[in-house]
Structures are given as C-alpha cells and as structure tokens.
Amino acid sequence: MHEMAFVRNxxxxxxxxxxxxxxxxxxxxxxxxxEGRDIVEDFFESLFRYLARGTxxxxxxxxxxxxxxxxxxxxxxxxxxxxxFDRESLACPVCKAYREYKLVSxxxxxxxxxxxxxxxxxxxxxxxxxxxxxxxxAGDETGQAKQEGTATA
Amino acid sequence: xxxxxxxxxxxxxxADNDRAADVFREARxxxxxxxxxxxxxxGAGKTTLLLALIEQLRAHxxxxxxxxxxxxxVDALKIKEAGVxxxxxxxxxxxxxxxxxxxxxxxxxxxxxxxxxxLENIGNLVCPAEFDTGAHVRVMLLSVPEGYxxxxxxxxxxxxxxxxxxxxxxxxxxxxDFDMDALYRQARVLNPDLDIFVVSARTGQGxxxxxxxxxxxxxxxxx
Numbered sequence: 001m002h003e004m005a006f007v008r009n010x011x012x013x014x015x016x017x018x019x020x021x022x023x024x025x026x027x028x029x030x031x032x033x034x035e036g037r038d039i040v041e042d043f044f045e046s047l048f049r050y051l052a053r054g055t056x057x058x059x060x061x062x063x064x065x066x067x068x069x070x071x072x073x074x075x076x077x078x079x080x081x082x083x084x085f086d087r088e089s090l091a092c093p094v095c096k097a098y099r100e101y102k103l104v105s106x107x108x109x110x111x112x113x114x115x116x117x118x119x120x121x122x123x124x125x126x127x128x129x130x131x132x133x134x135x136x137x138a139g140d141e142t143g144q145a146k147q148e149g150t151a152t153a
Numbered sequence: 154x155x156x157x158x159x160x161x162x163x164x165x166x167x168a169d170n171d172r173a174a175d176v177f178r179e180a181r182x183x184x185x186x187x188x189x190x191x192x193x194x195x196g197a198g199k200t201t202l203l204l205a206l207i208e209q210l211r212a213h214x215x216x217x218x219x220x221x222x223x224x225x226x227v228d229a230l231k232i233k234e235a236g237v238x239x240x241x242x243x244x245x246x247x248x249x250x251x252x253x254x255x256x257x258x259x260x261x262x263x264x265x266x267x268x269x270x271x272l273e274n275i276g277n278l279v280c281p282a283e284f285d286t287g288a289h290v291r292v293m294l295l296s297v298p299e300g301y302x303x304x305x306x307x308x309x310x311x312x313x314x315x316x317x318x319x320x321x322x323x324x325x326x327x328x329x330d331f332d333m334d335a336l337y338r339q340a341r342v343l344n345p346d347l348d349i350f351v352v353s354a355r356t357g358q359g360x361x362x363x364x365x366x367x368x369x370x371x372x373x374x375x376x
Contacts, residue, residue: 002247002248002249002279002280002284005247005249005251005284006167009166009167009168009169013162013166014162017162018160020160024155028157036308036309036312036313036343037283037309038279038280038282038283038309069343082342082343084305084339085305090342099341099345100345102345102346103312103343106312106343107309107312109165109166109167110162110163110164110165110166111162111163111164111166112161112162113159113160113161113163114159114160114162115157115159115160116158116159116160117155117156118155118156119155120155
C-alpha cells in the first residue's frame with residue numbers, strides 16, 4: 001500500500017503544471033505505468049480523488065496506460081516484448097538469440113500529459129485598453145483567484 | 154468553460170526521490186562508503202545474513218547497518234550486540250523506505266562513517282522495489298522455506314536487484330520441492346545478468362563467495 005506516496009507526488013506535479021494563468025481546471029491526467037510497477041489502479045484513482053480535493057485537479061479523470069515489458073536483443077538490437085510466463089517469448093524473433101537481452105521498458109512511471117480547460121475570456125485575460133503592460137499583474141492575480149476559487153468549490 | 158487542451162508534462166512521478174537518491178549515492182562514494190540495500194520478505198534471514206557477511210568484511214573494513222522496521226529495535230540491538238554500529242529506522246507502518254528516511258538514519262550515526270553501509274529494508278517483497286534508496290547495489294533474499302515459486306509471484310523485485318541470495322540452504326534437504334533450476338531460470342527472465350548465490354548463514358555455505366562479490370562491487374562502485 002505505497003500508492004499514497006506516489007499519488008501525493010502526482011497531485012503536486014499536476015497542480016504545478018496547471019499553474020498557468022488561463023487554466024481553469026484539469027480535466028484529465030494521463031499517467032504511464034510499466035507492467036513491472038506494482039500499482040493498484042483502483043487505489044491510485046481513489047487516492048487521487050482524495051488528495052486532489054480543493055485543487056485545480058479535483059474533478060480530473062485519471063487515465064492510466066500500462067506499458068509492457070520490452071527487451072533489447074544483445075545480439076541484433078531488436079526490441080521485443082517478453083511475457084514472463086511464456087518461455088517461447090524469451091527468444092529474439094529476428095536472430096533467435098535466447099534470453100540474451102536487456103530490459104529496456106516496463107518500469108516506467110511518469111505523467112505524460114494533462115488535459116486542461118481554459119477560462120472563459122471574461123474570467124481570464126481581459127483585453128484591456130491599457131495594453132500589454134497592464135495584463136502582466138492582472139495575469140498573476142487571475143492565477144491567485146483561480147486557486148482560491150477552486151479551493152472553496 | 155472553454156475547450157480542453159493538452160499540456161505535455163513527461164515528468165517522472167518519483168523524480169524527487171530519484172534525485173535525492175543520486176545525490177546520496179554520490180556523497181557516499183565521495184566519502185568512501187559503499188551502500189547496499191538488502192530487501193526480502195519478513196523472516197527470510199536478512200539480519201542473520203548481514204551478521205555473517207559483516208563477520209567476513211570487518212577484519213579489513215568498517216561496517217554500519219540501518220535497520221528498517223515498522224516497529225521495535227529488535228534487529229538493531231541484535232546487530233549492536235555483535236559489536237557493529239546500527240541505527241533503527243522505524244517507519245511506523247510505512248511499507249517501504251524513502252530517501253528522507255535514509256538521510257535521517259545516516260544523520261543518526263553522527264560523525265561515524267563506514268566502508269560498508271547496509272540498509273536492511275522493510276520485510277516486504279513488493280513496495281521496497283519501487284523506491285531508490287540511494288544504494289550502490291540492491292540485493293534481495295529468498296529463503297528456502299519460502300519456496301522457489303515466489304519468483305513467479307513478485308516479478309518486479311527480481312527485476313530490479315543486482316543479486317539474488319537464496320538463504321537457509323541448510324533447509325534444502327527438508328524442502329525437496331524447492332526447484333532451484335526453475336528459480337534460476339525465472340529470476341533471469343527480466344534480469345538476465347542477475348548474480349545468484351546460495352547461502353546458509355548457519356553452516357557458512359556460500360558466505361565467502363557472497364562476501365567476495367560484495368567486495369568486488371565496492372571496488373567497481375568506488376572507481
């Protein structure tokens with residue numbers, strides 16, 4: 001049950017990445033997890049729901065992609081998938097070298113992207129007759145307002 | 154609400170821990186400390202193996218042990234009784250060790266520094282595999298009484314370690330179902346270069362060979 005340690009980091013990263021003036025909320029978080037990572041997907045999503053409360057990501061859907069174990073043949077360089085329960089799969093499909101490979105994929109664990117929704121024009125950058133200079137502090141303030149707004153939502 | 158757009162993130166979820174682990178590894182190397190993470194299920198014989206290994210190493214080197222457990226000082230006291238410096242790291246329910254904990258444990262040794270520093274990780278074949286602890290090498294133990302089939306049940310742990318130590322080999326005669334060939338074969342499916350040792354801390358079988366491997370890893374890592 002080490003998911004808490006991971007999800008805490010996920011929420012921190014997502015909130016940091018979404019800290020852009022015109023972002024109103026995060027709609028989805030796309031996460032890549034290797035087959036070799038022991039992650040309980042149901043825990044992951046419910047913990048995210050819990051830890052993201054009051055943040056810009058509290059409504060976000062968590063989309064997990066599992067990547068398979070892939071190895072690179074030491075003889076010919078071909079990259080192929082191994083199934084740990086299928087001995088046949090341990091031979092390189094190209095040069096037939098058996099068990100002569102190095103693991104190159106299957107332990108990934110990263111946030112690939114987030115899907116965000118922008119603010120309505122009225123609540124984000126206001127085209128101001130005062131011009132570009134005035135929009136810089138206004139943008140900062142909007143960023144603040146956005147966080148406070150979702151915290152109370 | 155406006156339409157959605159994607160923001161590319163591509164950030165490792167454990168980046169903070171991994172960065173801290175790299176810094177720790179380099180710092181230990183700079184002061185000549187070789188750091189080994191020892192992982193296994195509860196009761197596999199981590200403490201007993203460490204005592205047998207340290208007995209071999211201590212004639213020519215200094216050793217220290219970080220004993221990680223959910224609760225109690227039982228293991229740290231056992232190590233201290235053998236005259237070896239030890240710090241107990243109680244995680245109070247946390248199933249793994251993270252870098253913040255390792256840093257605190259090292260600080261608890263004060264000015265003491267060692268040629269070999271061991272982390273006896275939490276007894277668990279799942280969670281510790283996921284966290285870099287700043288060690289130069291990671292090893293796992295599988296005891297004969299546990300059964301060879303654990304290799305099928307916990308593949309990630311077998312995939313991330315540098316060596317597998319099959320402990321309590323003196324029980325092999327009592328456990329004829331222990332299929333050593335199958336264990337070797339399966340353990341190397343995801344980790345073809347895995348070094349495997351068969352040892353018994355009780356009889357001393359294989360301890361010399363394992364100690365020689367540890368010494369040679371230190372030489373390689375300290376270059």
